[in-house]
Amino acid sequence: MRDLRKGLSEECRRDEGCSMKDFMTGNHAVANAVKLCRTPFIAAYPITPQTAIYEKxxxxxxxxxxxxxxxxxESEHSAMAACIAASLTGVRTFTATSSQGLALMHEMLHFAAGCRAPVVMANVNRLLAAPWGFWADQLDSLSQRDTGWIQFYCENGQEALDTVIQAYRMAEQVYLPVMISLEAFFVSHFMEVVDLPEQKQVDRFLPPIDLSHKFDIDKPGFLVPVVSSELYRKYKHMAQGSMDSVKKVAVSVDQEFKKEFGRGYGIVEVVMLEDAEIVLVTAGSITSTARMVVKDLRKQGHKIGLLKIRLFRPFPVEAARDALRGKTRVAIIDRNISLGSGGIFCQELRAALIHSPDHPLTYSYIAGVGGTDVTPEVIQKIAFDALSRKEPMDAPIWIME
Structure with a gap:
């Protein structure tokens, strides 16, 4: 039997490679990250638009x-179960899925977090049926926000690659699983130049895994057995403490990553916020379009800024408050909808700002649901609409073009 705790074989290390730029899709960027991390256990079931990760x-x-x-x-449910079991033996594990596959995993997502298994998963955001479709929508991952998984939302293929590498470092520090989300087609199938780091750089950043929380055949025992109500409560309290620590760990890991690779992202990103009269809030691929719109509107004399949310769970409450301190109006663009409530990023941001002494007006815009394109014209329309508003508005504003 192979001891996967020792990582990949020397044969696989014969081609250490070197830092290089290559033209690839977001899905292939994720696959390259998994390979660079020397992940010895992968379990998956193919589903569009995740399949290219699995195929590569x-x-x-x-x-x-x-x-x-x-x-x-034979299913995504089984893939997650296999990853949990492998992770609890002390090895790095990876899986990838989308949409209905992630929904099928739901039971095991709770189990992964409850077992404190540092599984890493890429989710290619795709709308949830019904009606049926294959297009970008963030509801599949956002509907798993209470399962105990750390969640990141990536703007492009480069960020997806880098976040997978960072995810293993974070997961193994806090003993919680990490989900990296990238939108269907806009990121997963879009081809762009990606900087592939050297293998030796990744090895320095991500040393061999050494988990204390794992099965030991020489010391048989139980992990997560049936417990009393009091122990369950204590266990969840401990997990909450670990989740609360993620924000500091994520910032620290990102800073170390920047020192090694020259790129960093933070848990949020601010763009031209100093004198902004309107702040656009985005997550995922819409951010790239919003950046361009902000620059263009600035040239026209409009004071528009941008706040990108990269870490969603735990929500970066303090970072969001600091970024929006002194701002008067905020327009949150959600490529998702919680029926009966509104955009989910808007819900989280409003909750984060509730105790701010200078709470800004927050406007919820639903755009891009079901994979509809959020063009520069759409974002300009949102910015000007928010500029025209002076009163609070609870209901979400749907962009139907």
Whole structure:
């Protein structure tokens, strides 16, 4: 039996590679990150638009470039169960899914977090049926926000690659699983130049895994057995403490990543906020379009700023408050909808700002649901609409173009 705790074989290390730029999709950027992390256990079930991640990893396994175990399961539920089991033996694990696949995993997502298994998963955001479709929508991952998983939302393929590498470092510090989300087609299938780091850089940043919380065949025992009500409460209280620590850990890991690789993202990003009269709040690929719109509107004399939310769970409450201190109006653009409530990023941001002494007016805009394109013209329309408003408004504003 192979001891996967020792990582990938020396044969796989024969081509250490070097830092280089390559033209690839977001899905292939994720697959490259998994390979660079020397992940020895991968379990997955293909589903559009995640399939290319699975295919690329399978291709490397077949050619000998990826060593370890690649388990082809009969469902996403089984893939997550396999990753939990492998993780609890003390090895790095990876899976990827989308939409209905993530929904099918729901039971095991709770189990992964409850077992304190540092599984890393890429979720390619796709709308949830019904009606059926394959297009970008963030509701699949956002509807899992209470499962105990750390969640990141990536703007492009480069950020997806880098966040996967960071995710292992974070997960193994706080003993919680991490979900990295990238939108269907806008990121997953969009081809762009991606900087692939050197293998030796990744090895320095991500040393061999050493988990204290794992099965030991020499010391048989139980992990997460049936417990009393009091122990369950204590266990959840401890998990909450670990989740609360993630924000500081994420900032620290990102800073160390920047020192090693020259790129950093933070848990939020601020763009031209100093004198902004309106702040656009985005997450994921819409951010790239919003950046361009902010620059163009600034040239026209409009004081528009941008706040990008990268870390969603735990929500970066303090960072968001600091970024929006002194601002009067905020327009949150959500590519999702919680029926009966509104945009989910808007819900979280309003809750974060509730105790701010200078609470800004917050406006919820629903745009891009179901994969509709959020063009520069749409974002300009949102910015000007928010500029025209002077009173609070609870109901979300749907952009139907």
């Amino acid at each position: 990893l399978s291709e490397w396994e077949a050619s000998g470039l990826l060593k370890g175990i690649m388990m082809r399961t």
